[in-house]
Amino acid sequence: MPAANSTDEPILTVKDLNISFVSKYRDDRQVIRNVGFDIRPGEFVGLLGESGSGKSTLGNAILNLLTPTARVTSGELLYKGKDLFTIPAEDLRILRWSEISTVFQSSMASLNPVMTVRAQMEDVFSAHRGTSDAKREMTVEKSLDLVSIDHKYLDFYPHQLSGGMKQRIALAMSLLLSPDLIVFDEPTTGLDVVVQKSILSRLKALQADMKFAVLFISHDLGTVMEMADRVMIMYAGEVVENSPAGDALSGVAHPYTIGLLGSYADPRDAEINIRYIPGRPPSLDSVPVGCAFADRCGLATPECREPRIPTAEIDSLAGHRSIKCVLFGSENSDPLPERTIFDDVGQQIDVHHAAPGAGEVVCRVEDLNKTYSTRKGLKHTENHAVVDVGFELRKGSVTALVGQSGSGKTTIGRILTGVEKPSSGRVTVAGVDVGSLKRRALRNYRSKVQLIFQDPFQALNPASSVGYAISRPLVNHRKLRGSEVQEQVDRILGQVGLTPPSEYRDRLPHELSGGQRQRVVIARALAAQPEIIVADEPISMLDVSIRAEILQVLNELTRSNGIAMLYITHDLLSARLIADEILVLHEGKIVETGSTNEVLTNTRHDYTKLLLSSIPNPWQSRRIAPSLPTASSTSARA
Amino acid sequence: MLYFLRKTGLFVLTLWAAVTLNFLIPRLQPGDPAEAIVQKLAGQAQQVDPEQIRAIRLMLGVPDTSLWNQYWDYLNALIHGDFGLSYGYFPYSVTHMIAEALPYTLTLVGVTQIIAFVAGTSLGAWAAWRRNTKIDSFISLGSTFLSTLPFFWIALMLIYVLANTLHWFPEGGAYSGEIVPAFSSGFVADLAYHAVLPALALLITGSIGWILGMRNNMVQSLGSDYTRLAVAKGLRERRVAWTYAARIALLPNFTGFAISLGGVFGGTLIVEQIFSYPGMGKLMYDAIGNRDFPLLQAIFLITTVAVLLANFLADVLVGVLDPRVRRQSS
Numbered sequence: 001m002p003a004a005n006s007t008d009e010p011i012l013t014v015k016d017l018n019i020s021f022v023s024k025y026r027d028d029r030q031v032i033r034n035v036g037f038d039i040r041p042g043e044f045v046g047l048l049g050e051s052g053s054g055k056s057t058l059g060n061a062i063l064n065l066l067t068p069t070a071r072v073t074s075g076e077l078l079y080k081g082k083d084l085f086t087i088p089a090e091d092l093r094i095l096r097w098s099e100i101s102t103v104f105q106s107s108m109a110s111l112n113p114v115m116t117v118r119a120q121m122e123d124v125f126s127a128h129r130g131t132s133d134a135k136r137e138m139t140v141e142k143s144l145d146l147v148s149i150d151h152k153y154l155d156f157y158p159h160q161l162s163g164g165m166k167q168r169i170a171l172a173m174s175l176l177l178s179p180d181l182i183v184f185d186e187p188t189t190g191l192d193v194v195v196q197k198s199i200l201s202r203l204k205a206l207q208a209d210m211k212f213a214v215l216f217i218s219h220d221l222g223t224v225m226e227m228a229d230r231v232m233i234m235y236a237g238e239v240v241e242n243s244p245a246g247d248a249l250s251g252v253a254h255p256y257t258i259g260l261l262g263s264y265a266d267p268r269d270a271e272i273n274i275r276y277i278p279g280r281p282p283s284l285d286s287v288p289v290g291c292a293f294a295d296r297c298g299l300a301t302p303e304c305r306e307p308r309i310p311t312a313e314i315d316s317l318a319g320h321r322s323i324k325c326v327l328f329g330s331e332n333s334d335p336l337p338e339r340t341i342f343d344d345v346g347q348q349i350d351v352h353h354a355a356p357g358a359g360e361v362v363c364r365v366e367d368l369n370k371t372y373s374t375r376k377g378l379k380h381t382e383n384h385a386v387v388d389v390g391f392e393l394r395k396g397s398v399t400a401l402v403g404q405s406g407s408g409k410t411t412i413g414r415i416l417t418g419v420e421k422p423s424s425g426r427v428t429v430a431g432v433d434v435g436s437l438k439r440r441a442l443r444n445y446r447s448k449v450q451l452i453f454q455d456p457f458q459a460l461n462p463a464s465s466v467g468y469a470i471s472r473p474l475v476n477h478r479k480l481r482g483s484e485v486q487e488q489v490d491r492i493l494g495q496v497g498l499t500p501p502s503e504y505r506d507r508l509p510h511e512l513s514g515g516q517r518q519r520v521v522i523a524r525a526l527a528a529q530p531e532i533i534v535a536d537e538p539i540s541m542l543d544v545s546i547r548a549e550i551l552q553v554l555n556e557l558t559r560s561n562g563i564a565m566l567y568i569t570h571d572l573l574s575a576r577l578i579a580d581e582i583l584v585l586h587e588g589k590i591v592e593t594g595s596t597n598e599v600l601t602n603t604r605h606d607y608t609k610l611l612l613s614s615i616p617n618p619w620q621s622r623r624i625a626p627s628l629p630t631a632s633s634t635s636a637r638a
Numbered sequence: 639m640l641y642f643l644r645k646t647g648l649f650v651l652t653l654w655a656a657v658t659l660n661f662l663i664p665r666l667q668p669g670d671p672a673e674a675i676v677q678k679l680a681g682q683a684q685q686v687d688p689e690q691i692r693a694i695r696l697m698l699g700v701p702d703t704s705l706w707n708q709y710w711d712y713l714n715a716l717i718h719g720d721f722g723l724s725y726g727y728f729p730y731s732v733t734h735m736i737a738e739a740l741p742y743t744l745t746l747v748g749v750t751q752i753i754a755f756v757a758g759t760s761l762g763a764w765a766a767w768r769r770n771t772k773i774d775s776f777i778s779l780g781s782t783f784l785s786t787l788p789f790f791w792i793a794l795m796l797i798y799v800l801a802n803t804l805h806w807f808p809e810g811g812a813y814s815g816e817i818v819p820a821f822s823s824g825f826v827a828d829l830a831y832h833a834v835l836p837a838l839a840l841l842i843t844g845s846i847g848w849i850l851g852m853r854n855n856m857v858q859s860l861g862s863d864y865t866r867l868a869v870a871k872g873l874r875e876r877r878v879a880w881t882y883a884a885r886i887a888l889l890p891n892f893t894g895f896a897i898s899l900g901g902v903f904g905g906t907l908i909v910e911q912i913f914s915y916p917g918m919g920k921l922m923y924d925a926i927g928n929r930d931f932p933l934l935q936a937i938f939l940i941t942t943v944a945v946l947l948a949n950f951l952a953d954v955l956v957g958v959l960d961p962r963v964r965r966q967s968s
Contacts, residue, residue, distance in 0.1 A: 063870050065866050065869060065870060067861070068769070068770055093872045093873075093874070094872060095872070096869075096870055096871065096872030097870065097871045097872040098872065101870070101871075102867070102870050104863050104866070104867060105863075109862060109863040109864060110863035110864055110866075110867045111864055111867075112864040112868070112881075112882055112886070113864070113886065113960075113961075113962055114885060114886060114889075114959065114960055114961060114962075115881070123868075123871065123873055123877070123881075124871050124872075124873075127871065127872050127873040127874060127877065128872060157961040157962070159961070159962050173871075
């Protein structure tokens with residue numbers, strides 16, 4: 001991949017951009033603060049940030065698709081010298097798609113549900129009759145060939161296609177007028193890892209061939225770092241770092257970049273060190289004076305609280321770096337800080353593991369089968385969701401169930417919690433066959449098995465307080481009354497790290513951050529004093545910098561309370577961190593099982609290998625040695 | 639295709655069930671209408687002559703055969719549009735009475751319903767397209783305000799202002815007394831002149847639901863990713879507004895519209911009362927007052943069939959407009 005020629009004139013220049021959300025009912029919120037950058041022809045730029053960092057707003061601003069409540073308070077958006085904020089509407093319309101096109105997040109919703117794929121693609125041509133012939137060379141059929149989609153799907157409606165196919169079609173559509181810049185907004189979020197891998201490698205190949213520039217917006221660090229020539233890191237509405245990807249990975253970077261990278265590792269490595277950034281991003285209602293990251297930064301000095309933080313402009317071998325951090329000074333001649341000082345950024349994750357086979361068996365699953373039958377006209381179709389699955393869960397130990405979406409992992413979780421009955425086979429908990437339980441016995445059983453859901457935003461009743469949510473299992477399952485309930489709620493809140501309890505007890509879910517909500521969900525599961533916890537993708541909806549924290553909480557609670565946990569995930573890195581044993585599920589069958597370390601470092605089954613190879617590894621693909629802080633005694637060792 | 643076949647099958651089945659229930663329910667009721675009539679004539683606690691009852695039965699045409707034979711006769715009569723004689727307007731037949739009233743209702747209510755839907759939906763779409771502007775505030779606040787006013791009040795105000803005070807339009811009736819009803823241009827013009835006020839009242843209240851429904855649906859579809867992508871594709875405004883945002887927002891409104899068309903056959907009692915308009919609503923109201931059971935039964939049957947037919951059409955049209963529905967049910 002030839003790096004973009006830095007002497008080319010930029011095609012897109014953003015100058016000193018400020019965007020606020022205005023509302024009649026509250027103060028304006030500044031979501032984009034003094035952002036400026038260039039994109040050069042053919043360059044692949046990654047824009048990385050956590051939720052609420054303003055990255056999507058920035059993407060929408062570049063496409064000029066801001067919602068009516070967002071207001072550009074100052075700044076310019078120059079595309080080939082024309083300011084897109086001020087050019088006449090018709091000029092902008094003509095420029096759209098022929099110059100700048102886009103692919104939205106997992107095109108489930110970005111294709112019109114009542115139009116065929118062909119009609120939606122041909123719309124582009126009829127709207128751009130005036131564009132040059134060179135731009136109109138592509139045909140609908142040719143574009144589908146580029147993404148390896150059969151032409152017959154042109155006459156399909158979006159709901160007849162899988163998520164991966166829709167995203168390929170969205171990619172094909174973005175290429176129709178051979179644009180010079182394509183903005184990708186979380187293009188593979190919600191897609192399966194294996195599908196994601198194939199789409200991204202196709203994108204990379206097309207970009208090398210057609211030489212369009214890319215702005216790739218994502219929260220997925222591994223993907224961005226692997227794909228991009230240059231990365232921009234956003235934090236609380238600011239671009240804190242803008243560096244060639246190799247430089248950002250070098251270990252000398254903005255402390256936030258270092259912190260984000262610390263939460264990333266390759267699950268295949270013999271030893272894994274994960275560090276996380278404690279705390280959470282500031283609310284955009286009240287961004288602190290000075291560096292917005294200072295409150296979470298282990299390297300913060302009084303200088304960081306000064307109103308004006310200089311941006312260091314540094315020339316590196318790979319290009320130019322801009323870093324907004326006092327550590328880097330403000331003069332180009334200032335020496336880079338030493339790599340070792342970054343050792344203090346973030347905290348080492350602290351997880352423990354049980355010895356394989358230790359702890360008594362609390363749950364035994366034998367020959368489990370689940371078949372769903374659907375009737376279509378006179379035709380019966382049988383879908384074997386779970387096939388001959390068997391495993392054991394042990395007290396104080398974590399078993400990970402990994403696999404692609406549709407592999408049957410969630411079905412197994414549902415059977416274990418008694419929500420669904422197995423078609424055949426047995427799930428035995430404390431000598432009782434779960435499949436045979438009825439009404440009252442089933443209710444008693446449910447207090448023994450608790451579920452932690454994927455989406456903490458939907459798992460809590462928005463109208464009841466944290467304390468009430470946690471008190472329900474205490475009252476219903478453990479029959480506690482009066483002051484006992486209150487004491488237990490406080491104790492459990494303390495256990496999940498929501499301290500002091502008095503500050504959280506009476507809050508409503510919407511007053512909490514995503515990470516705090518997931519802690520409440522965990523607390524609620526703990527309150528029933530369960531023997532088994534089924535955690536279904538408990539961290540996949542959370543931001544990178546808080547995932548490690550939640551994993552640490554889950555790990556510690558399982559060990560100290562002697563709970564057996566079934567950890568359901570598609571994310572092998574988190575499985576590596578938390579689980580003692582791993583079960584790899586493929587089309588309802590367990591294809592590989594063993595201790596986590598053994599399965600991930602000495603993989604035997606092809607499917608596990610495929611899963612592992614689908615994980616982006618920026619260091620490997622750039623042949624850079626991971627430059628994370630050296631392992632300390634508390635590193636995660638599976 | 640399977641979707642449409644299934645819907646047709648379902649329609650035929652419910653139609654049969656409705657027709658059969660309409661036959662069965664009156665016959666399952668206890669008591670004998672002839673006996674009741676004789677008793678009423680003779681006075682309470684008087685002896686009744688069995689011969690008298692038989693005579694009344696013969697007059698009413700109460701059949702003497704088995705239920706099964708009656709059912710076949712009933713179906714046969716239905717196919718020929720024969721609903722028997724009206725009690726209240728004897729010796730006119732029920733069919734005659736309905737044929738008198740139905741055209742008035744169909745033209746007045748049917749036409750206004752269609753205009754209200756088209757106008758309301760367009761206004762709602764326009765308000766949504768210009769959302770958070772003065773036009774939007776005017777349309778949505780204005781229609782919310784009008785929706786709080788009772789229908790009869792609006793109708794009475796129209797009569798008071800436009801008919802009583804300004805004398806622009808007649809206060810009521812379907813046509814002037816001096817004109818002979820005939821299919822002439824003069825009569826049609828007179829009909830239209832008389833229909834203006836009731837139509838206006840129906841339009842004002844009828845379109846509000848469509849305006850608000852369409853606006854809210856479309857604000858949602860305008861915020862959706864496919865509409866934003868359509869803008870990003872550089873499509874012309876008109877194309878984005880109609881093919882992307884409005885087409886999808888229209889679907890729920892459309893179902894409601896098709897079903898409301900079915901209700902047209904029942905007439906609108908309040909309008910017809912206020913404007914003394916000789917439609918189905920008034921006919922039904924009078925039939926209830928007169929205990930005109932054959933007429934009532936026929937009106938119920940027509941209304942039921944109309945609603946069923948409208949539902950069926952709604953299903954078919956939504957199937958045509960929304961490919962997702964076709965698949966889910968097949």
